[in-house]
């Protein structure tokens with residue numbers, strides 16, 4: 414990979430300026446202190462989830478050898494597993510045979526949402542959805558891209574995040590495979606013989622800290638590693654030219670459910 418570039422850090426901007434300078438330009442940025450008023454910042458840690466939500470069954474992914482268990486043979490293997498069965502492995506830092514939580518927030522009781530009101534940038538966004546991520550130190554999420562704009566905030570712990578622009582050539586898996594939005598190389602240990610173009614890929618890197626929010630624009634490739642046990646919240650929404658694509662995908666999904 415080329416030497417890493419840093420993602421700039423800024424103070425919160427008004428919405429119009431944020432859209433003009435970042436969303437419409439598809440440009441990542443880190444916003445400091447955007448969510449200082451969230452009750453989650455004071456309340457949340459692993460104990461809080463163990464004590465209040467032990468029976469809740471969020472979307473859970475097995476972690477093997479430090480990596481969330483996604484493979485080209487099986488795709489992303491998820492289960493709905495009670496927090497009481499996973500939280501100890503997260504706290505122990507078990508990444509050989511552990512778990513990561515990567516769930517939509519609808520599994521929690523309705524007043525849970527009061528802990529993290531969506532920032533004005535996305536509160537009225539199309540197809541807004543929220544996810545909660547919890548994982549042990551060392552857990553990594555494989556390089557992938559999403560159609561959505563993403564405001565990604567650290568509530569606890571720190572993550573090392575590597576981004577590549579959508580125009581960078583990072584060897585996407587086949588769009589018809591079980592991992593259509595994933596890249597092939599392991600960014601933690603790139604095999605340059607197999608993936609020579611990765612030598613010219615331009616990484617943008619950040620160690621995202623508690624209280625910081627990364628604006629991760631649609632289609633940017635992202636790889637994440639927990640530097641410590643962590644909890645993060647993401648808001649996805651759609652904007653601009655991708656809106657009709659997301660709408661069509663949602664209609665297709667509805668049709669399949671009939």
Ligand SMILES: O=C(O)CCC(=O)C(=O)O
Pocket residue numbers: 546553554559563565635637645647
């Ligand atoms: O927190 C993670 O490890 C994954 C986050 C992610 O992929 C996302 O928010 O789209």
